[in-house]
Amino acid sequence: MQTYIRLVSRLNEVVGKFAALLNLLMIALVCFDVVVRYALKKTSAFFYEMEWHLFSMVFLLAAGWTLLHDRHVRVDILYVRFSKRGRALADVIGTVVFLLPFCIVILATAIPYTLNAFVSGEGSPDAGGLPYRWVIKSMIVIGAGLLLLQGIALLIEKLMLLAKKEHEK
Numbered sequence: 001m002q003t004y005i006r007l008v009s010r011l012n013e014v015v016g017k018f019a020a021l022l023n024l025l026m027i028a029l030v031c032f033d034v035v036v037r038y039a040l041k042k043t044s045a046f047f048y049e050m051e052w053h054l055f056s057m058v059f060l061l062a063a064g065w066t067l068l069h070d071r072h073v074r075v076d077i078l079y080v081r082f083s084k085r086g087r088a089l090a091d092v093i094g095t096v097v098f099l100l101p102f103c104i105v106i107l108a109t110a111i112p113y114t115l116n117a118f119v120s121g122e123g124s125p126d127a128g129g130l131p132y133r134w135v136i137k138s139m140i141v142i143g144a145g146l147l148l149l150q151g152i153a154l155l156i157e158k159l160m161l162l163a164k165k166e167h168e169k
Helices: 002-039 045-068 084-120 133-168
Strands: none
Touching (some): 002 133, 045 133
16 A cells, blocks of 8 residues: 555655656746747737647646645645544545545546547647647546545545554553
8 A cells, every 4th residue: 555655655655756857848938928028029820729738737637736745735624624534534524525526527438538639630720739649638537547546545644644543541
């Protein structure tokens, strides 16, 4: 169990760092696009689409990293008042009731969606836009998969914490 937690955490740490680099690339691209748009009065579907592709990649690839570092949004007004055991129990319930089913539904719908884009050779409908729309759609699958793996690691970790607390009583 600890090996699984370490491997998944390491994977999400590496992917999170990659997402951070993509974020820097996106910022540079947006700055370049703004300068070109206002200085040269030129627009490009390629740059516009690349910006939202990069944003989507950062958002999706960082989901597992965000869970690893406990940075997802929650109602802290209640959560901070719980004991360590209460927080672990809340995390288990939230993971089982919300996170894991959410990831499974996303994967169940995104896999055929991505495969269809790949098989059909879907690309941008805009002239000069990006080809290979399946690449960005595959990020939905990868992001949800990484989040699911990290959610399972979190669940194992919290269940181990709860089991340890039970034995200590």
